[in-house]
Amino acid sequence: MPEGHSVHRTAKQFQKLFLHEPTKISSPQGRFTDAGLVSGQQLTKSEAWGKQLVLHFETAAIRIHLGIYGKWKFSTFEDTPPEPYGQVRARFQNQSHVVDLRGPTACEVIELDQVPVLFDRLGPDPLRPDPKQLGRESFIERVQKRKVPIGQLLMDQSVLAGVGNVYRAELLFRANLSPFTPGNQVPSDDLEAIWDDAVALMPLGVRTGLMLTRDGYLKGRPKKDDRYNVYKREGLPCRSCNQNVAIGLMQARKLYWCPKCQA
Ligand SMILES: [Zn+2]
Known part of the structure; x- marks a missing residue:
């Protein structure tokens, strides 16, 4: 999708x-x-x-x-x-x-x-113009009032609009955050960082058509194998810690994460 x-x-x-x-x-x-x-x-x-x-x-x-x-x-x-x-x-x-x-x-x-x-009816979209910087606060509030896992909330269009499976996996990895952390237990600092990261990364996707999320590979057209940190890398060693990237199902959608970096 x-x-x-x-x-x-x-x-x-x-x-x-x-x-x-x-x-x-x-x-x-x-x-x-x-x-x-x-x-x-x-x-x-x-x-x-x-x-x-x-x-x-x-x-x-x-x-x-x-x-x-x-x-x-x-x-x-x-x-x-x-x-x-x-x-x-x-x-x-x-x-x-x-x-x-x-x-x-x-x-x-x-x-x-x-x-x-x-x-x-939709949550804030990191790609919409946001001159008053209201998006970040709104995102944090929408996450922290829920008890369901953050991995699920990032895909919920009424919490954060536009993010799907790839950005979900990659944003959580970049934040060193377990996808299973309940929304109301995610510290505001982490949510600020996730929002700011989405605001920085997603325009690269608009410009290039590619979901670029790896530091060092944010320019050009990296090969598919080099493009992601964890997305579709189940069983392969994590690029940061060498632990194997895990895969699971969350609400019937595939979820990818590093069990060590995102403990
Ligand atoms: Zn790792």
Whole structure:
């Protein structure tokens, strides 16, 4: 499942290619029956909050959540757009660009005044502009009032928006924190450090499309084997202490951690 950095990347692509452009919206597959409600309108804003993408048009917005199977395909064309193939839920098109959306969990038209309501239900997103620095306090408060493990809370979109399995594992490793620590027992200093780390690392993901989390490998395009500290490294020696990286299931999602560094 795409994590927040890739949703923010998509938001930026829409902003760059479609802003203030009349956009033809269709549903070649037929399932996005409301496409006609906004088709032909100008895109006035494209933004992401966590894993939610919202495309604002003149009279309504479209909310998209990719879920596990959702995928975007951006193409350019000169005279005629490429024929849609497969199950294209939504197609966005202007004079020279066409974007096909396949397999999302959600793609729906919502009222413009429902956008803040949607965002209100989500925790702070380390990738959103935060001029008053309210995100960090809000994150700490949301974690510390819960007794469930921090590993679970980092994936809870109402606690922290945008983080998924990769950033969860890597942020906890970088904080030397056991994923099993109950939220209300995690010291504020540790939570401050995790928030600040996410604020520093996730923009690299937006810029490069890669979830870069290893000191010394935060630039360029490190090979897959070099990219992560613990994610998908179960059974391999920890890069810091040589103990084998562990794997477990937490709420049916794979969890990776170093039992020694994150005791
Ligand atoms: Zn270790």
